[in-house]
Amino acid sequence: MSLTKAERTIILSMWDKISTQADAIGTEALERLFTSYPQTKTYFPHFDLRPGSVHLRVHGAKVVAALGDAVKSIDNVAGALTKLSELHAYILRVDPVNFKLLSHCLLVTVASHFPADFTADAHTAWDKFLSIVSCVLTEKYR
């Protein structure tokens, strides 16, 4: 699965807007993940996961920064995320099912912040893009 030219354009132009609120969006997506899917908290026993915590803000910012790297190299997401892919495969070993859950929460966050931009086309583009990122992050698992 790969992005069409039109989908790439949508992602790039929406990213301009998203990046102005990057940290807040990352933090909110994580909050949504932990609220809707409490089992995902098992990967963060060492974090303070209360809303507004420093841990959540720092980690949310990290997640969105990585997405930003992927967007900047949208034609070569695998190349941009090699190190992260290795990290997830060998150190973090997050079960692959969880990437779908976080992707969904990112979509919900973007939809709630950018209702006018989140057209059906944009919904498709983002769903595909996040699937591609998820694939890259799990491709070295075995």
Next chain:
Amino acid sequence: MVHLTAEEKSLVSGLWGKVKVDEVGGEALGRLLVVYPWTQRFFDSFGDLSSPNAIMSNPKVKAHGKKVLNSFSDGLKNLDNLKGTFAKLSELHCDQLHVDPENFKLLGNVLVCVLARHFGKEFTPQVQGAFQKVVTGVANALAHKYH
């Protein structure tokens, strides 16, 4: 069985009271067909599904979306007995419509995205959490009679 706390039930009914069920239904079904195009396999008789614009403005899609969401609305009034409420529809989806239950999960999550889009900040993580439980419960109820 779906287990919502009293607060979650109140969050769900609070938001649902403001939902324009007809519009949201059409938008959710339309987005399902656009974002996950393989779901179009069930709708050969719906006419023009050739592009996102065609799908989102297709009158049959809107009408069917409305039907689906009104049914979902009934479920919301019977959160303590979703399996009973959706028993007949479950048989229908298995025996007549031959719909893979995976599609119920897809539609549930698309509906959550649509609600987020319509309600913005009001669709807080807590409201989302409550709705995720509901859509999972409805999806499970619709799959319950499959054999």
